[in-house]
Amino acid sequence: MTEDLEWRVLSESEKERERKGRRKSLLLCVSTFIHCHCFLPTLSTQQHTIKPLSPSHAIPTPHSKFPSDSDTQSLFFSGRAERQKLLNQKGCVVWITGLSGSGKSTLACSLSRELYSRGKLSYVLDGDNLRHGLNKDLGFKAEERTENIRRTGEVAKLFADAGLICVASLISPYRRDRDTCRSMLPDANFIEARHHEAILIVFMNMPLELCELRDPKGLYKLARAGKIKGFTGIDDPYEPPLNCEVHVPEASKAIEIKQDGDVCPTPTVMAGQVVTYLEKEGFLEH
Ligand SMILES: Nc1ncnc2c1ncn2[C@@H]1O[C@H](COP(=O)(O)OS(=O)(=O)O)[C@@H](OP(=O)(O)O)[C@H]1O
Ligand SMILES: Nc1ncnc2c1ncn2[C@@H]1O[C@H](COP(=O)(O)OP(=O)(O)O)[C@@H](O)[C@H]1O
Structure with missing residues (x-):
């Protein structure tokens, strides 16, 4: 009543x-x-x-x-500080970028599991999945990819504000779009800390040949046959992050995951690399 x-x-x-x-x-x-x-x-x-x-x-x-x-x-x-205290972590975004088939979703899943096992709350935003809902009106033209990244960045920002570790895995092929996401996530969460940004870019630096060999959805085959136009890595560009050097400037955090010779790190090892970074940077405590 x-x-x-x-x-x-x-x-x-x-x-x-x-x-x-x-x-x-x-x-x-x-x-x-x-x-x-x-x-x-x-x-x-x-x-x-x-x-x-x-x-x-x-x-x-x-x-x-x-x-x-x-x-x-x-x-x-507002309560951001209280939420972070409650969760004993800092809200942030781990943004995984790379070619289709490079292992973004695999890493996102493994990372989320690893964080969970440590009592840390995360949430995965996967490009492929978002395209069935939030972004289902978008295709793969440059401006549509830009909008896809922008919307996902905004949602990721909300999750980070809620205190979660938001793991976004999208091809996000354009540097400019990733930079836009970076600028959405300044250091508001980290007034007292050494962080300048609440976003970590993870570059899945896997060779196109490997991704094409994996081709779990058969899309590379279709793209090579000309049945899909504008496929990233084939007839659409992928601009790798520029800031994955060992000495990462504070203001532009990024790490790279790549093969060791011909060997790809296992999902657990990839996740461990990211967790170590988050831990070192103080994201896994409030
Ligand atoms: N033209 C073209 N180019 C690239 N990818 C394509 C294309 N068409 C469909 N797909 C499938 O869409 C998934 C990528 O979606 P994203 O939202 O991550 O793309 S983007 O960030 O907007 O570029 C991608 O999923 P992943 O393989 O998980 O990356 C593909 O399966
Ligand atoms: N580290 C890895 N080692 C071996 N196979 C992997 C690894 N990461 C991903 N794969 C496999 O590669 C394929 C593509 O991985 P996926 O995570 O779907 O890539 P993306 O999300 O970038 O398209 C899947 O079949 C997956 O099992």
Whole structure:
């Protein structure tokens, strides 16, 4: 059953009466509309004592006594620090880039499992999967890939803000698009720490020949036969990250996963490489 209520700030004398116990009041800022009641958690910084008005006051008018926008803003509970503390980790994004078949999804899965086993919460955003939902309206033209990366970057940013380690695995072939994602994730999470960015780029540096040999979906074969146009690595470019050197500048974190001679590291070893990095950089503690 929905009761139509509006809430207003109490006067000082009403507050006094409340204190004497004549009526229980709420320590919440609530704006209530017909059939739509939205409750915020108890607020630690500022408290407004409020009580319901009669139903006849239900529809807010421009003259209603609501807290001002700035009051309301200041009442919102941001909680990023608290979430990170709760999870004992720092929200961040591990962005895995590389050719189709280079092992992005395999690493994402293995990494997520490894983090889980260490009690760390992660979530995988896989390009291939997102293209069935969030990004199903997008194809593979340059501007559509750009939009694909932008949207995924925005979602990843939200996960990072929620305190999770978001693992995004997309071909993301264009340097400019990856840089855009970098710029979306500045150091807001890490005011006190040495981090400059909350994003780590992982480059799956596997040779095209290997990816083509794997060809788990048969797409390279179709692309070679001209049945798929604009396939990355065949007739569409892949721009490798430039910042995967051993001495990575602080402001542009990136690591590279590659073959040792002809041997590809196992999924566990690849995940271990990333976890070691996250650990060293302090992401796995709050
Ligand atoms: N033209 C073309 N080029 C590249 N890839 C293609 C293409 N058409 C379909 N596919 C399949 O789509 C998957 C890549 O999706 P992404 O969202 O990661 O691509 S991108 O980042 O927007 O470039 C990719 O999945 P992965 O193999 O997991 O990378 C392919 O299976
Ligand atoms: N480190 C690895 N060693 C051996 N095979 C791998 C490795 N990583 C991935 N593969 C295999 O390569 C294929 C492509 O891997 P996948 O993770 O789907 O690549 P992507 O997501 O980049 O397209 C899969 O068949 C997978 O089992």
